[in-house]
Amino acid sequence: MYLYMIICIIGSGGREHAICKTISLSSKVSKIYCIPGNAGTKQLAENIDLHINDFGKILKFLKKSKVDLVIVGPEKPLVNGIVDYLEDNNIKVFGPRKIPSQLEGSKTFTKNICKEYNIPTAKFGIFKKKEETINFLKNSKFPIVIKADGLAAGKGVYISNNLSEAEEAVNEIFNGKFGIAYKILVEEFLNGEEMSFFVICDGKNFKIFKTAQDHKRVNEGDEGKNTGGMGAYSPSGLINEVLERKIIEKIISPTLKAIEEMGEKYIGFLYAGLMIVDNEPFLIEYNVRMGDPECQTILPLLKTDLIDVFNACCEENLKKLNLEWREDKSLCIVLCSNGYPEKFTNNLQINNLNNLKLSNNDFIFHAGTKERGNKIFSNGGRVLNFVSLSDSFKDARERAIKHINQLNWGDGFFRKDIGFKIIDK
Numbered sequence: 001m002y003l004y005m006i007i008c009i010i011g012s013g014g015r016e017h018a019i020c021k022t023i024s025l026s027s028k029v030s031k032i033y034c035i036p037g038n039a040g041t042k043q044l045a046e047n048i049d050l051h052i053n054d055f056g057k058i059l060k061f062l063k064k065s066k067v068d069l070v071i072v073g074p075e076k077p078l079v080n081g082i083v084d085y086l087e088d089n090n091i092k093v094f095g096p097r098k099i100p101s102q103l104e105g106s107k108t109f110t111k112n113i114c115k116e117y118n119i120p121t122a123k124f125g126i127f128k129k130k131e132e133t134i135n136f137l138k139n140s141k142f143p144i145v146i147k148a149d150g151l152a153a154g155k156g157v158y159i160s161n162n163l164s165e166a167e168e169a170v171n172e173i174f175n176g177k178f179g180i181a182y183k184i185l186v187e188e189f190l191n192g193e194e195m196s197f198f199v200i201c202d203g204k205n206f207k208i209f210k211t212a213q214d215h216k217r218v219n220e221g222d223e224g225k226n227t228g229g230m231g232a233y234s235p236s237g238l239i240n241e242v243l244e245r246k247i248i249e250k251i252i253s254p255t256l257k258a259i260e261e262m263g264e265k266y267i268g269f270l271y272a273g274l275m276i277v278d279n280e281p282f283l284i285e286y287n288v289r290m291g292d293p294e295c296q297t298i299l300p301l302l303k304t305d306l307i308d309v310f311n312a313c314c315e316e317n318l319k320k321l322n323l324e325w326r327e328d329k330s331l332c333i334v335l336c337s338n339g340y341p342e343k344f345t346n347n348l349q350i351n352n353l354n355n356l357k358l359s360n361n362d363f364i365f366h367a368g369t370k371e372r373g374n375k376i377f378s379n380g381g382r383v384l385n386f387v388s389l390s391d392s393f394k395d396a397r398e399r400a401i402k403h404i405n406q407l408n409w410g411d412g413f414f415r416k417d418i419g420f421k422i423i424d425k
Contacts, residue, residue, distance in 0.1 A: 004030035005307065006066055009045070010052050010082070011073025012038050014334075014367035014385040015292040019071060019306070020044050021365065022299045026307040033065060039376045040366025052077050055085045062091055069094065069310060078268075078288050079105035094310045095268040096288045100259050103270070103286040107149050107185045110286055117254040121283045122187040122275075130174045133184055137166045140186070148173045149183040157226055159189065192277035193421070194284070195236045196294050197247055199272075200309065202318035203265030206256065208244070210301065210325070211236040212294040213421075218341055220417045227341045228382055231418030232297045233331040233393055238276050247274065247281045255286070267313055296365045296385045297332040301325050328389040331396035331419055334367070335404055335412045340381035348378045348411040356406055362399060363387040383412060393419045 005028055009016050017040040023029055024044045035058060037047035050057050053076065062070065070086060072078055072095035081098035102109040114121040122145065127133040137144065146158040146169040158169035173184050198209040214232040218224040251272055259266045271287040271294070290298075299306070303324040312321040337344035350369070353376055358364065365387065368380020384407075388399040397419055404414055417424070 003028055005068040006031045006033075007307075008033040008035060008048075008062060008065070008067045008070045009037075009041070009073060010035050010058070010070065010077060012036050012041075012052075013073065013292055013380075014365040014382065015290050015295040016073040017041050017365040017367070018296040018299045018363075018385075019073060019290075021363070022302065022306045023071075023310075026305050028305065028307045033061075033067065035061070038366045038379065039369035039371040040364070042371055053080060055080075055082055058082075059086065059089055059091070062086070063089075068092065069307075069314070071095070071310060072268075073289060075101070075104050075287065075289055083267075092314055094314055096266055096270075097264060099262060099264050100266045101288045103255070103259075104288040107147050107285065108183055110283075111185065113255060113258045114283060117258050119251055119254050119283055120281065122190050124185055124187045127184050127186065128182065130170055133170050133174075133186065134167055136186060137163060137170070140166075141188075142166070143189040145187040145189055146170060146173070147185040147187065148178040149185055190275040190277055190282055190284075192275045192282070193238055195238050195274045195276055195281075196232075196291055197236075197239075197252075197272045197274055197281075198290070198294070198298065199252055199270050200313060200318065201256065201266045201268060201270055202313040202316045203267045204316050205319045206252065206270070207318060207321075207323055208248075209269065209323070210234055210298045211239045212291065212297055213237070213419075214291060214294055215415060215418055218415075220415050221420070225341055227336075229291070229293045229334060230336070230415045231331070231333045232291070232294045233329065233396075233419045233422065234294065234297045234301065235329070237422040240279075243276065243279055243281065246279075247272070251281060251283050292367075293332045293334055293382075293385050296363070296387055297330045300361075300363055300387060300389055301328060301330050326389070328361070328391060329393050329396055330387060330389050331393055331400060332385050332387045333397070333400045333404060333414050333418050334382050335384040335386065335407075335409065335414045336382050337368070337378055337380070338411055338413055340413075344381050345411070346377075346379055350376045350378060350383070350407075350409055352407050352409075356403055358403070361389040362403065364403070378411065383409075394423045397423060 032045035160166035212234040365385040388396040390396040
Protein backbone atom coordinates (compact mmCIF):
# COMPACT_ATOMS: atom_id res chain seq x y z
CA MET A 1 0.00 0.00 0.00
CA TYR A 2 1.47 3.32 -1.10
CA LEU A 3 0.65 6.49 0.80
CA TYR A 4 1.87 10.05 0.52
CA MET A 5 4.01 9.52 -2.54
CA ILE A 6 6.12 12.28 -4.06
CA ILE A 7 5.60 12.22 -7.83
CA CYS A 8 7.49 13.91 -10.65
CA ILE A 9 5.99 14.31 -14.13
CA ILE A 10 8.34 15.10 -17.01
CA GLY A 11 6.88 17.24 -19.80
CA SER A 12 5.04 20.50 -20.40
CA GLY A 13 2.07 19.77 -22.64
CA GLY A 14 -1.63 19.03 -22.39
CA ARG A 15 -0.91 15.34 -21.82
CA GLU A 16 1.22 16.16 -18.76
CA HIS A 17 -1.39 18.56 -17.35
CA ALA A 18 -4.04 15.83 -17.74
CA ILE A 19 -1.81 13.30 -15.95
CA CYS A 20 -1.06 15.88 -13.24
CA LYS A 21 -4.75 16.68 -12.75
CA THR A 22 -5.71 12.98 -12.58
CA ILE A 23 -3.07 11.99 -10.03
CA SER A 24 -3.75 15.14 -7.97
CA LEU A 25 -7.12 13.52 -7.15
CA SER A 26 -5.39 10.50 -5.58
CA SER A 27 -5.30 10.27 -1.77
CA LYS A 28 -1.92 8.50 -2.13
CA VAL A 29 -0.05 11.56 -3.42
CA SER A 30 1.46 14.16 -1.09
CA LYS A 31 3.44 16.25 -3.58
CA ILE A 32 3.73 16.62 -7.37
CA TYR A 33 6.61 18.18 -9.29
CA CYS A 34 6.49 18.93 -13.02
CA ILE A 35 9.62 19.34 -15.14
CA PRO A 36 9.17 21.93 -16.59
CA GLY A 37 5.33 21.98 -16.50
CA ASN A 38 3.11 24.83 -17.71
CA ALA A 39 0.67 27.40 -16.32
CA GLY A 40 -1.95 24.68 -15.76
CA THR A 41 0.30 22.28 -13.84
CA LYS A 42 1.45 25.21 -11.70
CA GLN A 43 -2.01 25.28 -10.09
CA LEU A 44 -1.61 21.65 -8.95
CA ALA A 45 2.13 21.04 -8.66
CA GLU A 46 5.48 22.72 -8.26
CA ASN A 47 7.02 23.45 -11.65
CA ILE A 48 10.79 22.92 -11.85
CA ASP A 49 12.61 24.81 -14.58
CA LEU A 50 14.89 22.09 -15.97
CA HIS A 51 15.30 20.89 -19.56
CA ILE A 52 13.69 17.49 -20.14
CA ASN A 53 16.83 16.20 -21.88
CA ASP A 54 19.25 17.25 -19.15
CA PHE A 55 19.20 13.85 -17.43
CA GLY A 56 22.01 14.68 -14.99
CA LYS A 57 20.28 17.75 -13.54
CA ILE A 58 16.95 15.89 -13.42
CA LEU A 59 18.54 13.01 -11.47
CA LYS A 60 20.13 15.42 -9.00
CA PHE A 61 16.76 17.09 -8.41
CA LEU A 62 14.91 13.75 -8.01
CA LYS A 63 17.36 12.50 -5.40
CA LYS A 64 17.38 15.77 -3.47
CA SER A 65 13.56 15.91 -3.48
CA LYS A 66 13.16 12.21 -2.52
CA VAL A 67 10.82 11.54 -5.45
CA ASP A 68 9.11 8.13 -5.23
CA LEU A 69 7.94 7.80 -8.84
CA VAL A 70 8.76 9.53 -12.14
CA ILE A 71 6.23 9.59 -14.99
CA VAL A 72 7.70 10.45 -18.39
CA GLY A 73 5.15 12.15 -20.65
CA PRO A 74 6.80 12.98 -24.01
CA GLU A 75 8.57 10.75 -26.50
CA LYS A 76 11.94 12.47 -26.88
CA PRO A 77 13.42 11.69 -23.44
CA LEU A 78 12.07 8.12 -23.71
CA VAL A 79 13.75 7.60 -27.08
CA ASN A 80 16.94 9.17 -25.67
CA GLY A 81 17.00 6.61 -22.82
CA ILE A 82 15.86 8.53 -19.73
CA VAL A 83 14.22 5.41 -18.25
CA ASP A 84 17.45 3.38 -18.52
CA TYR A 85 19.40 6.26 -16.98
CA LEU A 86 17.04 6.75 -14.02
CA GLU A 87 16.62 3.01 -13.37
CA ASP A 88 20.40 2.60 -13.37
CA ASN A 89 20.43 5.23 -10.61
CA ASN A 90 17.72 3.46 -8.54
CA ILE A 91 14.85 5.80 -9.44
CA LYS A 92 11.41 4.21 -9.97
CA VAL A 93 10.12 5.37 -13.34
CA PHE A 94 7.06 4.70 -15.51
CA GLY A 95 7.82 4.46 -19.22
CA PRO A 96 9.59 2.19 -21.73
CA ARG A 97 13.38 1.84 -21.90
CA LYS A 98 15.46 3.08 -24.84
CA ILE A 99 15.35 -0.02 -27.07
CA PRO A 100 11.54 -0.58 -26.88
CA SER A 101 11.12 3.20 -27.38
CA GLN A 102 12.54 2.79 -30.89
CA LEU A 103 9.02 1.63 -31.79
CA GLU A 104 8.37 5.36 -32.01
CA GLY A 105 11.93 6.64 -32.38
CA SER A 106 12.50 4.83 -35.69
CA LYS A 107 9.70 4.01 -38.11
CA THR A 108 12.02 1.59 -39.92
CA PHE A 109 12.66 -0.27 -36.62
CA THR A 110 8.90 -0.82 -36.35
CA LYS A 111 8.47 -1.75 -40.01
CA ASN A 112 11.19 -4.39 -39.73
CA ILE A 113 9.36 -5.90 -36.72
CA CYS A 114 6.15 -5.91 -38.79
CA LYS A 115 7.94 -7.77 -41.56
CA GLU A 116 9.51 -10.36 -39.25
CA TYR A 117 6.38 -11.02 -37.15
CA ASN A 118 3.79 -10.75 -39.96
CA ILE A 119 2.06 -7.74 -38.42
CA PRO A 120 -0.39 -6.25 -40.94
CA THR A 121 0.86 -2.88 -42.17
CA ALA A 122 1.07 -0.88 -45.39
CA LYS A 123 3.57 -2.12 -48.00
CA PHE A 124 6.70 -0.02 -47.68
CA GLY A 125 10.20 0.81 -48.91
CA ILE A 126 13.09 2.30 -46.92
CA PHE A 127 15.51 4.65 -48.72
CA LYS A 128 18.74 6.36 -47.71
CA LYS A 129 19.23 8.80 -50.60
CA LYS A 130 17.09 11.52 -52.10
CA GLU A 131 17.73 10.42 -55.70
CA GLU A 132 16.80 6.76 -55.16
CA THR A 133 13.62 7.82 -53.32
CA ILE A 134 12.52 10.08 -56.18
CA ASN A 135 13.34 7.41 -58.80
CA PHE A 136 11.16 4.95 -56.88
CA LEU A 137 8.34 7.52 -56.66
CA LYS A 138 8.41 8.08 -60.44
CA ASN A 139 7.12 4.52 -60.85
CA SER A 140 4.71 4.56 -57.89
CA LYS A 141 0.93 4.70 -57.62
CA PHE A 142 -0.57 7.81 -56.00
CA PRO A 143 -1.65 8.85 -53.43
CA ILE A 144 1.39 7.67 -51.49
CA VAL A 145 2.59 8.21 -47.91
CA ILE A 146 6.07 9.60 -47.15
CA LYS A 147 7.46 9.65 -43.61
CA ALA A 148 10.53 10.96 -41.84
CA ASP A 149 12.17 8.01 -40.06
CA GLY A 150 12.75 9.68 -36.67
CA LEU A 151 10.71 11.81 -34.28
CA ALA A 152 8.86 14.71 -35.90
CA ALA A 153 6.31 15.77 -33.24
CA GLY A 154 3.45 14.28 -35.27
CA LYS A 155 4.24 16.39 -38.34
CA GLY A 156 6.69 14.26 -40.39
CA VAL A 157 4.03 12.43 -42.40
CA TYR A 158 3.02 13.50 -45.93
CA ILE A 159 0.17 12.12 -48.03
CA SER A 160 1.25 13.03 -51.57
CA ASN A 161 -1.33 13.01 -54.35
CA ASN A 162 1.16 13.33 -57.22
CA LEU A 163 4.88 13.24 -58.03
CA SER A 164 5.44 16.95 -57.50
CA GLU A 165 3.95 16.84 -53.95
CA ALA A 166 6.01 13.70 -53.24
CA GLU A 167 9.23 15.36 -54.40
CA GLU A 168 8.53 18.36 -52.17
CA ALA A 169 8.05 16.01 -49.18
CA VAL A 170 11.28 14.12 -49.89
CA ASN A 171 13.22 17.37 -50.26
CA GLU A 172 11.86 18.77 -46.98
CA ILE A 173 12.74 15.60 -45.05
CA PHE A 174 16.23 15.15 -46.52
CA ASN A 175 16.92 18.90 -46.17
CA GLY A 176 16.49 18.53 -42.41
CA LYS A 177 13.03 19.90 -41.64
CA PHE A 178 12.70 17.31 -38.84
CA GLY A 179 16.39 17.00 -37.99
CA ILE A 180 19.11 15.01 -39.77
CA ALA A 181 17.50 12.39 -42.03
CA TYR A 182 19.46 9.19 -42.63
CA LYS A 183 16.46 7.26 -43.91
CA ILE A 184 13.04 7.90 -45.36
CA LEU A 185 10.00 5.62 -45.44
CA VAL A 186 7.63 5.38 -48.42
CA GLU A 187 4.35 3.52 -47.87
CA GLU A 188 1.33 2.56 -49.90
CA PHE A 189 -1.76 4.63 -49.10
CA LEU A 190 -4.38 2.62 -47.21
CA ASN A 191 -7.94 3.75 -47.79
CA GLY A 192 -9.76 3.29 -44.50
CA GLU A 193 -10.50 5.01 -41.21
CA GLU A 194 -7.94 5.81 -38.52
CA MET A 195 -8.16 4.71 -34.92
CA SER A 196 -5.91 5.14 -31.89
CA PHE A 197 -5.72 2.01 -29.72
CA PHE A 198 -4.04 2.22 -26.30
CA VAL A 199 -2.68 -0.46 -24.01
CA ILE A 200 -0.79 -0.21 -20.75
CA CYS A 201 1.97 -2.75 -20.06
CA ASP A 202 3.91 -3.97 -17.01
CA GLY A 203 6.60 -6.00 -18.83
CA LYS A 204 4.63 -9.25 -18.60
CA ASN A 205 0.96 -8.40 -19.12
CA PHE A 206 -1.06 -5.62 -20.69
CA LYS A 207 -4.55 -4.19 -20.43
CA ILE A 208 -6.52 -2.15 -22.96
CA PHE A 209 -6.52 1.54 -22.06
CA LYS A 210 -9.39 2.76 -24.27
CA THR A 211 -9.61 3.80 -27.92
CA ALA A 212 -9.80 7.26 -29.47
CA GLN A 213 -9.91 9.05 -32.78
CA ASP A 214 -7.79 12.14 -33.24
CA HIS A 215 -7.92 14.80 -35.95
CA LYS A 216 -4.42 15.60 -37.18
CA ARG A 217 -5.23 17.93 -40.09
CA VAL A 218 -5.34 21.65 -39.37
CA ASN A 219 -8.51 22.49 -41.33
CA GLU A 220 -12.11 21.35 -41.02
CA GLY A 221 -13.10 18.26 -42.95
CA ASP A 222 -9.65 16.80 -42.19
CA GLU A 223 -7.99 19.00 -44.81
CA GLY A 224 -4.69 20.87 -44.80
CA LYS A 225 -1.34 20.23 -43.14
CA ASN A 226 -0.64 17.66 -40.45
CA THR A 227 -0.41 18.96 -36.89
CA GLY A 228 0.27 17.41 -33.50
CA GLY A 229 -3.52 17.01 -33.17
CA MET A 230 -6.45 19.44 -33.37
CA GLY A 231 -8.83 17.40 -31.23
CA ALA A 232 -9.96 13.89 -30.38
CA TYR A 233 -12.84 11.82 -29.08
CA SER A 234 -13.15 8.58 -27.15
CA PRO A 235 -14.23 5.86 -27.65
CA SER A 236 -13.64 5.36 -31.37
CA GLY A 237 -16.81 4.65 -33.32
CA LEU A 238 -15.03 1.81 -35.13
CA ILE A 239 -14.27 -0.45 -32.17
CA ASN A 240 -16.16 -3.74 -31.75
CA GLU A 241 -15.35 -7.09 -30.11
CA VAL A 242 -14.17 -8.79 -33.31
CA LEU A 243 -11.92 -5.88 -34.29
CA GLU A 244 -10.50 -5.61 -30.76
CA ARG A 245 -9.56 -9.30 -30.82
CA LYS A 246 -7.87 -8.89 -34.22
CA ILE A 247 -5.87 -5.87 -33.01
CA ILE A 248 -4.59 -7.77 -29.98
CA GLU A 249 -3.84 -11.03 -31.80
CA LYS A 250 -2.36 -9.59 -35.01
CA ILE A 251 -0.67 -6.38 -33.78
CA ILE A 252 -0.22 -5.85 -30.01
CA SER A 253 0.74 -9.39 -28.90
CA PRO A 254 3.30 -10.02 -31.69
CA THR A 255 4.89 -6.60 -31.07
CA LEU A 256 5.32 -7.28 -27.35
CA LYS A 257 6.67 -10.74 -28.22
CA ALA A 258 9.25 -9.09 -30.53
CA ILE A 259 10.37 -6.78 -27.71
CA GLU A 260 10.62 -9.74 -25.32
CA GLU A 261 12.68 -11.72 -27.84
CA MET A 262 15.11 -8.80 -27.97
CA GLY A 263 15.67 -9.40 -24.24
CA GLU A 264 13.67 -6.30 -23.29
CA LYS A 265 10.47 -5.63 -21.33
CA TYR A 266 7.86 -3.10 -22.36
CA ILE A 267 6.63 -1.02 -19.40
CA GLY A 268 4.39 1.99 -20.03
CA PHE A 269 1.73 3.16 -22.44
CA LEU A 270 1.78 1.76 -25.96
CA TYR A 271 -0.30 3.60 -28.54
CA ALA A 272 -1.03 1.90 -31.84
CA GLY A 273 -2.07 4.24 -34.64
CA LEU A 274 -4.20 2.01 -36.86
CA MET A 275 -5.94 2.15 -40.21
CA ILE A 276 -9.12 0.07 -40.26
CA VAL A 277 -10.01 -1.30 -43.70
CA ASP A 278 -13.20 -3.42 -43.84
CA ASN A 279 -12.92 -4.25 -40.11
CA GLU A 280 -9.28 -5.36 -40.60
CA PRO A 281 -6.58 -3.48 -38.65
CA PHE A 282 -3.30 -2.28 -40.21
CA LEU A 283 -0.55 -0.75 -38.11
CA ILE A 284 0.36 2.78 -39.25
CA GLU A 285 2.70 3.71 -36.40
CA TYR A 286 3.45 3.22 -32.73
CA ASN A 287 3.84 5.88 -30.06
CA VAL A 288 5.54 4.83 -26.82
CA ARG A 289 3.53 7.20 -24.61
CA MET A 290 -0.02 8.47 -24.32
CA GLY A 291 -1.17 10.44 -27.33
CA ASP A 292 -1.77 14.16 -27.16
CA PRO A 293 -4.67 15.15 -27.24
CA GLU A 294 -6.00 11.58 -26.79
CA CYS A 295 -4.64 11.46 -23.23
CA GLN A 296 -6.65 14.55 -22.29
CA THR A 297 -9.70 12.88 -23.83
CA ILE A 298 -9.28 9.47 -22.16
CA LEU A 299 -8.04 10.19 -18.61
CA PRO A 300 -11.23 11.99 -17.44
CA LEU A 301 -13.07 8.70 -18.15
CA LEU A 302 -10.83 6.65 -15.81
CA LYS A 303 -12.40 5.72 -12.44
CA THR A 304 -9.43 3.67 -11.13
CA ASP A 305 -6.76 5.61 -9.22
CA LEU A 306 -4.08 6.39 -11.82
CA ILE A 307 -1.33 6.06 -9.18
CA ASP A 308 -2.44 2.43 -8.64
CA VAL A 309 -2.12 1.88 -12.40
CA PHE A 310 1.42 3.31 -12.57
CA ASN A 311 2.57 1.38 -9.49
CA ALA A 312 1.10 -1.89 -10.81
CA CYS A 313 2.99 -1.42 -14.09
CA CYS A 314 6.30 -0.65 -12.37
CA GLU A 315 5.95 -3.78 -10.21
CA GLU A 316 4.71 -6.26 -12.85
CA ASN A 317 1.43 -6.47 -10.97
CA LEU A 318 -1.02 -5.21 -13.60
CA LYS A 319 -2.85 -8.53 -13.91
CA LYS A 320 -4.37 -8.09 -10.41
CA LEU A 321 -5.60 -4.54 -11.07
CA ASN A 322 -9.14 -4.00 -12.33
CA LEU A 323 -9.40 -0.95 -14.62
CA GLU A 324 -12.76 0.79 -14.22
CA TRP A 325 -14.13 3.38 -16.64
CA ARG A 326 -17.01 5.80 -16.86
CA GLU A 327 -19.54 4.99 -19.56
CA ASP A 328 -19.56 8.57 -20.94
CA LYS A 329 -18.30 9.79 -24.26
CA SER A 330 -15.44 12.29 -24.21
CA LEU A 331 -14.47 14.95 -26.75
CA CYS A 332 -11.51 17.33 -26.79
CA ILE A 333 -11.00 20.46 -28.92
CA VAL A 334 -7.57 22.08 -29.15
CA LEU A 335 -7.35 25.86 -29.20
CA CYS A 336 -4.28 26.83 -31.26
CA SER A 337 -2.28 29.99 -31.88
CA ASN A 338 -3.13 31.70 -35.19
CA GLY A 339 -0.72 30.48 -37.86
CA TYR A 340 -0.13 27.01 -36.38
CA PRO A 341 1.30 24.61 -37.63
CA GLU A 342 3.39 27.13 -39.57
CA LYS A 343 4.63 30.40 -38.06
CA PHE A 344 2.85 31.68 -34.97
CA THR A 345 3.54 34.19 -32.20
CA ASN A 346 4.26 33.25 -28.57
CA ASN A 347 3.79 35.30 -25.38
CA LEU A 348 0.24 36.41 -26.16
CA GLN A 349 -1.84 37.04 -23.05
CA ILE A 350 -4.89 34.85 -22.36
CA ASN A 351 -7.54 36.60 -20.28
CA ASN A 352 -10.85 35.25 -18.91
CA LEU A 353 -9.59 31.73 -18.08
CA ASN A 354 -10.52 32.07 -14.42
CA ASN A 355 -13.96 33.42 -15.30
CA LEU A 356 -15.12 30.27 -17.11
CA LYS A 357 -17.71 28.25 -15.20
CA LEU A 358 -17.01 24.56 -15.70
CA SER A 359 -19.15 21.64 -14.52
CA ASN A 360 -17.65 18.41 -13.12
CA ASN A 361 -17.78 17.02 -16.66
CA ASP A 362 -15.80 19.86 -18.25
CA PHE A 363 -12.03 20.30 -18.21
CA ILE A 364 -9.45 22.74 -19.54
CA PHE A 365 -5.95 21.32 -19.90
CA HIS A 366 -3.10 23.71 -20.62
CA ALA A 367 -0.76 22.70 -23.46
CA GLY A 368 1.39 25.64 -24.62
CA THR A 369 1.08 28.12 -21.75
CA LYS A 370 3.26 29.81 -19.13
CA GLU A 371 2.52 32.04 -16.17
CA ARG A 372 4.27 35.34 -15.57
CA GLY A 373 3.28 37.77 -12.84
CA ASN A 374 -0.04 35.96 -12.20
CA LYS A 375 -0.95 36.34 -15.88
CA ILE A 376 -1.14 33.50 -18.40
CA PHE A 377 0.54 33.70 -21.81
CA SER A 378 0.68 31.42 -24.85
CA ASN A 379 3.86 29.35 -25.20
CA GLY A 380 3.36 27.05 -28.18
CA GLY A 381 1.23 26.28 -31.21
CA ARG A 382 -1.35 24.19 -29.36
CA VAL A 383 -2.34 26.30 -26.38
CA LEU A 384 -5.40 24.94 -24.52
CA ASN A 385 -7.47 21.74 -24.60
CA PHE A 386 -11.21 21.94 -23.91
CA VAL A 387 -12.67 18.57 -22.89
CA SER A 388 -16.29 17.69 -22.16
CA LEU A 389 -17.88 14.39 -21.13
CA SER A 390 -21.49 13.56 -21.98
CA ASP A 391 -23.76 10.71 -22.99
CA SER A 392 -23.55 12.10 -26.55
CA PHE A 393 -20.60 13.33 -28.62
CA LYS A 394 -22.78 16.10 -30.05
CA ASP A 395 -23.51 17.55 -26.61
CA ALA A 396 -19.84 17.19 -25.57
CA ARG A 397 -18.73 19.12 -28.67
CA GLU A 398 -21.32 21.86 -28.17
CA ARG A 399 -20.20 22.36 -24.55
CA ALA A 400 -16.50 22.48 -25.47
CA ILE A 401 -17.20 25.06 -28.21
CA LYS A 402 -19.34 27.11 -25.81
CA HIS A 403 -16.41 27.35 -23.37
CA ILE A 404 -13.96 28.33 -26.13
CA ASN A 405 -16.36 31.04 -27.28
CA GLN A 406 -16.74 32.29 -23.70
CA LEU A 407 -12.95 32.52 -23.39
CA ASN A 408 -13.00 34.68 -26.53
CA TRP A 409 -9.22 34.57 -27.14
CA GLY A 410 -8.73 36.61 -30.31
CA ASP A 411 -5.26 35.23 -31.04
CA GLY A 412 -6.38 31.62 -31.48
CA PHE A 413 -8.39 29.32 -33.74
CA PHE A 414 -9.94 25.85 -33.45
CA ARG A 415 -11.79 23.27 -35.48
CA LYS A 416 -15.55 23.31 -34.91
CA ASP A 417 -16.05 19.90 -36.53
CA ILE A 418 -14.11 17.55 -34.21
CA GLY A 419 -15.93 14.21 -34.25
CA PHE A 420 -17.78 15.01 -37.49
CA LYS A 421 -17.58 11.42 -38.77
CA ILE A 422 -19.44 10.13 -35.73
CA ILE A 423 -21.67 13.15 -34.98
CA ASP A 424 -22.67 14.37 -38.43
CA LYS A 425 -23.32 11.05 -40.14
